[in-house]
Amino acid sequence: VEIGERSNNEIAIDVGKMCLGEYGRQEGELLFLRRAPLKRQEVWRREGVAPRGVDREIVEIMHRTHIGVDQDYKSLLRQGVRAAIGDGWGGSMIATELQDILFGTPTPILGRANLGVLEKDQVNIIIHGHEPLLSEMIVAAAQDPEMVELAKSKGASGINLSGMCCTANEILMRHGVPIAGNFLQQELAITTGAVDAMVVDVQCIFQSVATVAECYHTKIITTSPKAKIPGAMHIEFDEHNAMASARAIVKTAIDNFPNRGSNIEIPEEQTYQIAGFSHETINYLLGGVYRASYRPLNDNIINGRIRGVAGVVGCNNARVQHNYGHIEMVKELIKNDVAVVTTGCNAIACAEAGLLLPEAAAKYAGEGLASVCETVGIPPVLHMGSCVDNSRILMAAAAMVKDGGLGDDISDLPVAGAAPEWMSEKAISIGQYFVASGVYTVFGVNWPTLGSDEVTDYLFKDF
Ligand code: SF4
Missing domain, CATH: 3.40.50.2030 (Rossmann fold)
Structure with missing residues (x-):
């Protein structure tokens, strides 16, 4: 990518295009493989498992596992290796780099963890899933004085954001937002009766969350067109109008605060942690x-x-x-x-x-x-x-x-x-x-x- 006298934004657009190109690349080798030690790169080339493109290897393994195609388990496993390297040294690595460019490289930060981070007198919003773009915007929207005032007008003393699963790790690492729990705690969080909205995007969302939420006042809000759940409400997250989507989500949680039942029980357990x-x-x-x-x-x-x-x-x-x-x-x-x-x-x-x-x-x-x-x-x-x-x-x-x-x-x-x-x-x-x-x-x-x-x-x- 040419640097010269060009602005950061111009350079960023080219970097973004090149990175996206790595997913669709059809020939040659992923550029990021060059970050591995030389000896490891040689092993991959010798074994014929250096990935050509992130998506290409996934499409190929899907074809091979179609009925009547690759019938040799050794050959299938080898292609699995190629696709996996494309994940670790390609897709995942590119995603991490781009997130760090957009939102900042994490540095050590103090945080808290466990269900005790929920607050009885505040609007509790749990962000659950994996995509940091949505959560970054919700963090910003929840701090908006207008939103905080709206929460107070509904009888809450403020807005308390917390995370669950890997979205939790993203917003902890960059903002110190507390973590309500990991994968097996998502239903437990709802059963505190204190979660006004659980906002989910993709991956690791229990199929049961909407059913459990029916027993409480919690709104389950899906946000990705790729991941919808029967019984949940859907507020699509539009990257081009990110703040408007985030504000709509936060407002829905605030409006739900007065609907809480009397059955609120938040465990006391919480610990401090250093992340980042x-x-x-x-x-x-x-x-x-x-x-x-x-x-x-x-x-x-x-x-x-x-x-x-x-x-x-x-x-x-x-x-x-x-x-x-x-x-x-x-x-x-x-x-x-x-x-x-x-x-x-x-x-x-x-x-x-x-x-x-x-x-x-x-x-x-x-x-x-x-x-x-x-x-x-x-x-x-x-x-x-x-x-x-x-x-x-x-x-x-x-x-x-x-x-x-x-x-x-x-x-x-x-x-x-x-x-x-x-x-x-x-x-x-x-x-x-x-x-x-x-x-x-x-x-x-x-x-x-x-x-x-x-x-x-x-x-x-x-x-
Ligand atoms: S359950 Fe596994 S995949 Fe899901 S958030 Fe936790 S570590 Fe990630």
Whole structure:
């Protein structure tokens, strides 16, 4: 993209067009693959899995799985790898970069988590889903003095925004908006009787939310033309008129405040957390303003204070006690001097367990990790964002390789990935792009290929 004397907006339009072009690209290779260590790029080329375009690989895997097309599981799995790399080093990474350009790269910020963040005397709006554009606008609309006055005219003392699932992580990272809960807490939030509107966009919205809301006064508001729910009201979010859509949503919640029943019960539980550890911020915190780098991390791995880094991420799974898989694994890792980076619902679970605070290092971490956390002033578990932001973990791993001393490829690093309670389809893609990037990866609860010994053996032993 030509920079020259052009304005930021002109440059931004070209960057945007190029990024969108990566999704529709039909030939060659995704540009963002060049961010991976050279050795890893060579592996992808050698194996014929370097993605040509984000959408192209998805369309191809859909064709191959159509009846009567690709009948060799080895060939199907290989194309799955190609599509997954296109997600991690393409679609997700581009989305994270563009969000950071539009809304700012996250930096450490204080927040709160759990259902106790709901306020009895305020209009409670929960933003639930994944798209930060909508939530950014609702944050702005809820702070509009006109809206606050309207809320007061209805008997509320103000407007209280909170987030759920990955939208929660986005608005926490950039605005410190509290998190009401993760995936398995969405119905529970409604049953407090204090949620005046739950605004949803895409992904991870329970099919039951509208039915549960019928027992209370809560309005479920769908906003995406791609995701409608019977029984919910629909206020379409129009990006070209974003503030008007956001104001209409906030006003609907305010108008609903007087309809609350007397059955309000908000649990007291809430915890503090520090979030906002983007790859760039970790770089700066470790290396300082003049020499931002991962050098101190690599050095502390080499001298044995830290045994490695684990990315523990992903969903809640209803087949295990809420957050149990996440918290047990993360506590065990930090106790054994493994630093943890986290995203998605694991990050929210860790926040609720008090693991995202610097003082958690002294309480839960092994001696070596605790000493490093104390010196740098960071928690032993670093919140890096939403599930889309798993690409930040890839960037951190690539930076560790670049800083040297631990090997030439991500597969040489003492790093691991885990989704202890995964359940969504995209978790499979995320897990696969971690594996394809050279990361030892573990999934909890169950595994979809267990019905076939042949596929499972191939996947875990030979692949
Ligand atoms: S981590 Fe899983 S459950 Fe949680 S928001 Fe992301 S995809 Fe949904």
